[in-house]
Amino acid sequence: MIAKETKLQGCYILEPTVFGDSRGYFFESYNKQSFDKLINQNINFVQDNESFSSRGVLRGLHGQKDEFAQAKLVRVTQGEVLDVAIDFRKDSPTYLQHFSVKLSSKNKKQLFIPRGFLHGFVVLSQTAVFNYKCDNWYNKDAEIGIMYNDSDLNIDWLLNEGELLISDKDLKLPTLKQFSP
């Protein structure tokens, strides 16, 4: 596995070492010892999630507040998505900046998103299976979010607005200007 820090402090792109042979391939998708060493932190993941979505489905921008914040290690095991991490840490030099990367079952890239970030993705392939580890439990009451098309964040989702499929819940999220913590 190799890791490269993105422009957002503490947010890393990881690429596993893939062993291919006549049978197919093998790779370690997560190994606590090497992962912690690569990102120089001790992360204790406690929950694994999986979602399935069709092309155009956009989930986000989501986070959990205060002591319920979650760091996430995200990857795609079928299809391709554009994944977006937004630095939502008030004290960070890159506060409100975002980082986007295509994650796919083909490139096998993973993104580590620290606590205090918002996260979202849009599906670029016909369908996609999205898998992620979280270092804190889901807490419905601690959920926070910002509207995906917030004009201050100005995220390029690569697809046309008409192609997007978004939950009613996400369409009710506030803009940055409306957001009150």
Ligand SMILES: Cc1cn([C@H]2C[C@H](O)[C@@H](COP(=O)(O)OP(=O)(O)O[C@H]3O[C@@H](C)C(=O)[C@@H](O)[C@H]3O)O2)c(=O)[nH]c1=O
């Ligand atoms: C996230 C989550 C949802 N749920 C339930 C609540 C709800 O009934 C159903 C669907 O939830 P949502 O609509 O919030 O699912 P979704 O929009 O896929 O939410 C996810 O989006 C991505 C971008 C993230 O970063 C995740 O942390 C998470 O917020 O699943 C859990 O039981 N546990 C969980 O950890």
